[in-house]
Amino acid sequence: MKHNVAIIGAGPIGLELAVAFKQFGIDYVQIDAGQIGSTIAWYPVQMLFHSSSERLGLAGVPIQTSTQQKITREEYLAYLRSIVLQFGLHVRSYERVTRARKIPDGFELVTQAVDGEHRYRVDHIVLAIGAFHAPRLLNIPGEEMPHVSHYFHDPHTYFGKKLLIVGGRNSSVEAAVRCQRAGAEVKLSYRRDDFDPKVVKFWLLPEVRAQIRDGLIRYLPRTTPLSIGNGTAILAPTDERGAAIPDAAPMEIAADFVLMLTGYRQDPTLFDQLGVELRGDDRQPVYDPETMETNIPGVFVAGTAVAGTPPRKVTVIVETCHVHVPRILAAIQGRRVALPDGAEDD
Numbered sequence: 001m002k003h004n005v006a007i008i009g010a011g012p013i014g015l016e017l018a019v020a021f022k023q024f025g026i027d028y029v030q031i032d033a034g035q036i037g038s039t040i041a042w043y044p045v046q047m048l049f050h051s052s053s054e055r056l057g058l059a060g061v062p063i064q065t066s067t068q069q070k071i072t073r074e075e076y077l078a079y080l081r082s083i084v085l086q087f088g089l090h091v092r093s094y095e096r097v098t099r100a101r102k103i104p105d106g107f108e109l110v111t112q113a114v115d116g117e118h119r120y121r122v123d124h125i126v127l128a129i130g131a132f133h134a135p136r137l138l139n140i141p142g143e144e145m146p147h148v149s150h151y152f153h154d155p156h157t158y159f160g161k162k163l164l165i166v167g168g169r170n171s172s173v174e175a176a177v178r179c180q181r182a183g184a185e186v187k188l189s190y191r192r193d194d195f196d197p198k199v200v201k202f203w204l205l206p207e208v209r210a211q212i213r214d215g216l217i218r219y220l221p222r223t224t225p226l227s228i229g230n231g232t233a234i235l236a237p238t239d240e241r242g243a244a245i246p247d248a249a250p251m252e253i254a255a256d257f258v259l260m261l262t263g264y265r266q267d268p269t270l271f272d273q274l275g276v277e278l279r280g281d282d283r284q285p286v287y288d289p290e291t292m293e294t295n296i297p298g299v300f301v302a303g304t305a306v307a308g309t310p311p312r313k314v315t316v317i318v319e320t321c322h323v324h325v326p327r328i329l330a331a332i333q334g335r336r337v338a339l340p341d342g343a344e345d346d
Contacts, residue, residue, distance in 0.1 A: 002121045003029045005332060006109055008100075008270065009128035010036040010091045012058055013303030013321045015080060017126060019059040019087045020329050029120060030089070031111060033096035037080045039130050040073060044174065045154050047073045050201050055319035058083055100125065100273045107274070107298065124332055127271065127285075128302040131309065132264035138166075142228030148258045155182035162254050164233050166225055167261035168192055169199050173208045175259055180216050187253060188212075189220045189235055191242035226250055228258055265309040274299050284308035291331035292324050300328050 005021060007014050010032035021028045035041060048070040049056060053063040056071060056079075063079055065071055071079070084091060095113035109120040135150030137143060152175040160183055165176050168190030180186045188208075197205055211217040223235040224244050233255045236244040268283055276294045277286040285294055285301045285308065292300045302324040304317065 001029070001119070003027050004122065005029075005124045005126060006031065006107070006120060006122040007126045007128055008032075008097055008109075009126075009130060009303065009305070010093065011039060011128060011130055011303060012037065012056070012080065012318045013324060014126075014128035015083055015089065015091075016058040016322065017128065017302060017325050017328060018089050018091075019083070020325050022087060022089065024329065024333070026329075026332060029092065029122070031092045031095050031097055031109070031120075033094070035093050036084060036091055037077055039132055040077060040080075042151055042153065043073045044152050044178070045073065047174070048201075049073075049076065050170075051317065051319045058322075059087065061086065097270060100270050102274065102296070124298045124300065125274070126300045126302050126328060127274075127276075127305050129267075129270065129305045131266045131304045131307045133267035134265055135260065136263040136265050138225065138260065138262060140225055140227055142233075143260065145228060145230075145258075147256065148228055148260060150260050150262070150264075152259055152261060155179045155184070158182065158184035158257055161185065161256040163187070163257050163259065164189060164225075164253065164255035165259045165261060166190075167259075167263075168195055169261075169263070170201055170204070172259075172261040173200050173204050175261060176217050177204060177207050177211060180211055186216075187218045187220060187255070189223045189225065191222065191224045191238045193221050220251075220253075223251070225258075225260075228255070231256060233258060266305070266307075268308075276301075278308065280308070282308040290327060292328045293331055300331070302328060 004026055005028040007017055007028055007030040010030055018030050053071050057063050063071055065075055095111045097109050097111050099110040101108055106121055106123045107125050111118045152171060155178040158179045163179055163184040163186050165172050165188045176186050176188045212219045222238045224238050226234045226236045231254060232252055234250050234252055236250045237248045239245050268278060271278055271285055275296050276299060279286055287294045287301050292302060294301055303321045
């Protein structure tokens with residue numbers, strides 16, 4: 001099948017781009033290895049977004065909530081479904097791109113879906129694949145055990161159980177607060193002394209501090225796990241850099257479940273297959289901020305995929321990526337959109 005553009009990814013920005021292409025009569029195909037908004041789907045149930053609803057809205061369609069408060073995971077997934085229905089978008093979901101390559105007259109994509117293999121030829125590719133594809137592993141013994149998870153989904157799972165949470169950023173703090181309230185006996189291990197208010201939602205910090213103060217959460221600062229066993233975990237003290245101190249006396253704690261919320265990484269396979277240059281420790285794709293085109297002519301990057309795998313704080317989020325849509329649209333139409341004065345690379 002031949003198309004002008006392939007959008008790989010059907011998260012918020014991928015869908016917003018599809019709406020723009022459809023409105024301007026650009027022939028495209030949209031492919032996603034999972035369901036629309038698949039990364040959002042594995043957020044915790046009833047999670048509140050940090051961004052306001054007006055900043056999460058797509059294609060000029062406002063988001064209304066019954067409470068006039070922050071939108072929840074469930075409400076945003078419903079909103080994404082409504083965008084697909086309202087604009088009549090066709091998303092080839094649960095179809096994974098297994099190979100992408102440059103050919104003389106464009107690009108060839110090979111995909112695998114439930115009905116078998118498909119092939120597409122396109123003039124342009126937009127990689128809107130996101131930045132979180134797999135957990136960052138600590139590569140310690142026991143990390144693969146069945147009672148260990150790198151994803152926090154539902155606090156009910158841990159009711160009445162001893163739960164060790166590893167990490168000190170937003171997801172770890174939220175999991176600790178919510179699981180304690182759901183009746184879990186929570187221990188929170190963090191390799192630093194204290195939480196960073198720049199990376200934890202402002203309404204969670206006072207809550208977790210109060211729970212720690214009142215003895216509802218046992219906080220274990222300056223510790224990191226060395227191994228996980230059946231019902232136990234071994235923690236080591238850490239230095240000021242957060243690294244385990246050699247030969248320091250470890251501590252053993254009881255844990256029925258372990259949540260390893262140590263961050264996530266991007267899968268760069270498609271960037272590598274297409275020859276997109278990746279720079280720095282976070283392996284950010286190289287692109288022109290005026291057009292979002294990478295060093296490979298005809299290959300664009302959109303949405304949080306521009307971030308690569310951030311080593312620390314996540315700074316590229318949906319609300320900062322809406323500007324990618326008009327830039328890519330203009331570039332494919334053969335015109336350029338000037339950046340506003342003072343605008344920086346996203």
